[in-house]
Each structure stands twice: as structure tokens, then as C-alpha cells.
Amino acid sequence: xxxxxxxxxxxxxxxxxxxxxxxxxxxxxxxxxxxxxxxxxxxxxxxxxxxxxxxxxxxxxxxxxxxxxxxxxxxxxxxxxxxxxxxxxxxxxxxxxxxxxxxxxxxxxxxxxxxxxxxxxxxxxxxxxxxxxxxxxxxxxxxxxxxxxxxxxxxxxxxxxxxxxxxxxxxxxxxxxxxxxxxxxxxxxxxxxxxxxxxxxxxxxxxxxxxxxxxxxxxxxxxxxxxxxxxxxxxxxxxxxxxxxxxxxxxxxxxxxxxxxxxxxxxxxxxxxxxxxxx
DNA sequence: GTCCAGGGTAAGC
DNA sequence: GCTTACCATGGA
Numbered sequence: 001x002x003x004x005x006x007x008x009x010x011x012x013x014x015x016x017x018x019x020x021x022x023x024x025x026x027x028x029x030x031x032x033x034x035x036x037x038x039x040x041x042x043x044x045x046x047x048x049x050x051x052x053x054x055x056x057x058x059x060x061x062x063x064x065x066x067x068x069x070x071x072x073x074x075x076x077x078x079x080x081x082x083x084x085x086x087x088x089x090x091x092x093x094x095x096x097x098x099x100x101x102x103x104x105x106x107x108x109x110x111x112x113x114x115x116x117x118x119x120x121x122x123x124x125x126x127x128x129x130x131x132x133x134x135x136x137x138x139x140x141x142x143x144x145x146x147x148x149x150x151x152x153x154x155x156x157x158x159x160x161x162x163x164x165x166x167x168x169x170x171x172x173x174x175x176x177x178x179x180x181x182x183x184x185x186x187x188x189x190x191x192x193x194x195x196x197x198x199x200x201x202x203x204x205x206x207x208x209x210x211x212x213x214x215x216x217x218x219x220x221x222x223x224x225x226x227x228x229x230x231x232x233x234x235x236x237x238x239x240x241x242x243x244x245x246x247x248x249x250x251x252x253x254x255x256x257x258x259x260x261x262x263x264x265x266x267x268x269x270x271x272x273x274x275x276x277x278x279x
Numbered sequence: 280g281t282c283c284a285g286g287g288t289a290a291g292c
Numbered sequence: 293g294c295t296t297a298c299c300a301t302g303g304a
Contacts, residue, residue, distance in 0.1 A: 018285055115286040121302050122285080164300030169287085206287050227285035259285070 002052045002059045008073045009050070010096025011042060017260045019216045020100055021110055021123045022130075022144075036103045037135060037143035038062060068098050068219070076257075079250060086237040087254060089270055090261035097260060099253055100216060104184040105177060106144045107217035112169050112204040114212070121162075128161035150174035169204025176202060192220050214252075221252040230255065233262040236271070 011031045015023040022034040030043040040063060043051040052059050064070075073096075080087045113125050126144075133145035133153055150158075151174040158167045176182050182202070187195055195218060199210035211225035224244045226234075234242050242258070244251040261267050 111285075112287095114284090116284055116299085117286095117301080118284045118303065120284095124302080159300090162301060164302095165298090166287095166300080204287065208286060212285065225285070228283090229285070263285090 002054060002056045003045070003049065004052060004059065005049050006067070006069055007048050008096055009048070009067065009069075009098060010094075011044060011050075013094050013097040013260065014100065016119075017094075017097055017256060018119045018122075018263075019212075019256060020102060021119075021126045032141075034130075034137070034141055034143075035066060036106055037137065039137055039139075039141050065101050068101055071098075073098060073253070076250065076253065079247060080254070085274055086233070086261075087258065089274075090254075090257040093261045093264065093266055094257050097257060099219070099221070099256060101219050102217045103144070104187070104213065104217040105147060107213050108173065108184070108199070108202065108205070109144075109150070109170060111209045111212045111216075112173060112202070113163065113166055115166065115204070115209065125162045129158075129163075132157060132161055147174050147177040151178035166204060169202075172203035173205070188218060192222055195220065196223075211252075215255070221249050223252045224255050225252075227259070229259050229263050233258050 011023070012025065014020070015025060015031060020035075024032050026032055026041070028043070030041050033040050033042065040058075041053045043053075045051055052063060054063070077088065077091050080091065082088065109129075110122065110126055114122050117125070129150070130142040130144055133149045134142035135146075137143055145153075150170060153171070153174075155167060155171065158170060163170060177184060182198065187198055190198065192214065195214055196207065196210045199205055199213055200207065205213075208225050208227060211223040214220040214223035215225060222244075224242075230242075234240055242255075244255075247254055
């Protein structure tokens with residue numbers, strides 16, 4: 001057990017934000033997190049205190065970086081002009097939302113699956129893949145499958161996980177990684193532009209999926225993935241395009257807040273009060 | 280029954 | 293360089 005004070009962390013927002021697909025609330029109010037072949041249960045205690053069911057060494061080496069605890073999220077609001085009411089509202093609504101530093105392989109496959117799927121549907125597919133091709137973990141959980149496991153998987157068995165037409169994307173990508181054609185860890189050395197270019201070599205990966213992997217696995221906070229929700233927000237609140245160049249080093253974090261708020265029911269209510277487009 | 284989801288690809292211009 | 297049909301599946 002390890003108790004840790006972490007300001008500005010809301011596990012509910014993170015779990016529901018659509019950046020990860022294997023973090024779930026338990027009936028007790030705790031959260032189960034599975035990342036790669038690791039799992040941890042986190043119990044919130046009061047406002048900023050969390051109990052991790054692991055030792056301090058595992059917390060320091062694994063979960064501290066995973067939850068991006070070194071980044072200051074509280075100062076984000078000061079970077080945003082007061083006139084940008086939508087972005088200010090997004091930051092207030094999703095207070096405690098963080099950008100996780102996930103495993104590149106798991107994130108790559110998860111977001112290849114994500115195209116034209118709802119978040120609950122993605123979570124279902126990911127769980128099917130883990131149960132079918134992942135190693136067994138304690139307490140009946142399953143690790144995310146290795147590149148080798150998915151590269152060798154039977155095509156019909158993959159189809160049965162609900163992948164649909166994405167099956168050949170997953171197989172093709174898994175084979176490229178399993179054969180060592182691309183080293184996902186070595187890509188950390190590349191610039192943003194080079195990293196996006198290399199990720200787009202995988203089948204089923206375009207600019208949007210590449211930018212999600214850059215943001216959620218490689219901690220590239222300048223990445224600004226545009227999905228249908230963000231395009232909608234840009235149309236409604238920014239006359240077509242959000243000025244990401246005004247936020248070097250944080251645009252991607254703001255994107256996640258805008259995505260999460262723009263997709264919520266609270267945004268509908270907020271819009272009725274504020275009416276006109278923002279900046 | 281219809282519509283939509285954290286889009287990509289290949290064909291056409 | 294740019295649009296446009298097509299792609300499987302589950303949930304609302």
C-alpha cells in the first residue's frame with residue numbers, strides 16, 4: 001500500500017475521457033487501472049489523497065510517470081484568455097483531468113480500433129482482445145496482448161472480438177512491430193513531425209490516430225487530434241478553427257479538456273446560456 | 280427501423 | 293493537391 005497526495009487528479013474524469021480504455025470504477029468507489037501487463041487499484045481518500053495498492057517503489061517507477069504527476073495542471077487556466085469562455089468552462093468542468101503516459105503499443109492498437117466507434121464500443125473491443133490474446137493476470141484480469149500474440153492471432157478469432165474491417169489494420173500493424181520493422185521505443189527520439197510520419201506508416205493510422213498516440217503515449221503536448229467532436233467544437237466556438245499555435249506545449253492538454261466538455265450533456269446546457277460563438 | 284461513433288483508404292478529379 | 297463512396301459493428 002502506498003498513500004500519495006496528488007493535487008488536481010480526478011480519476012472519474014480520466015476514466016471517462018476516452019484517452020484510455022482499461023480504467024474502471026469499482027462498486028466500492030475505487031478505480032481499477034490496467035496498463036500493459038500491470039494493474040493497480042486506487043482508492044481516493046478525501047480530495048487530493050489516493051491509496052495505491054502497490055509498494056512505493058512500484059508507484060515511483062510506474063504510476064508516478066503514468067499519471068503525469070510531474071506536470072502542473074493547476075496553472076493551465078492562467079494561459080487561457082478570460083474572453084475564451086468555452087475553454088475556461090472546459091477547464092472548470094473537467095478539473096482533475098490529466099494526460100496519461102500510456103504504452104505506445106497499447107495506445108497504437110487501441111486507437112486503430114477507435115475509428116468510427118463509440119468509447120463504450122472501443123472498451124468492449126479492447127477487453128475482448130485482452131481476454132482472447134493477453135496473458136492472465138491476478139484476480140482474473142488480462143494483460144494487453146503483445147505484438148507477437150496479435151501478429152500470430154487467427155483472423156477469424158480477431159473478427160470475433162468485434163474489430164470489423166479494422167482486423168487487417170491490427171494484423172498488419174502487429175506484424176510490423178513483431179518483426180521489428182518499427183521500434184516504438186526508438187521513436188521517442190524523433191521530432192513531432194518525424195514521429196507522426198513514422199506512425200502513419202502503419203495500416204489504419206492516419207493523422208488523427210497518429211496524433212492521439214503522440215498525445216496519449218509519447219507525451220507530445222503539441223499534438224492536437226481532430227475527431228468529429230473537436231471539429232464540431234471548432235465550428236461552434238471558434239469560427240472553424242481553434243488557435244492551437246497560441247498554446248505551445250499545452251495545446252494537446254487543452255484539446256482533451258475541450259473534447260471531454262464538448263461531448264458532455266453539460267455543454268448543451270452551457271451553450272443555452274452563452275449562445276454566441278466564442279473567440 | 281435509423282443514425283452515429285476519438286477515421287482511413289482508394290479512387291477520382 | 294482536393295473531395296467522395298465505402299468500410300463492420302454495437303449502442304442509442
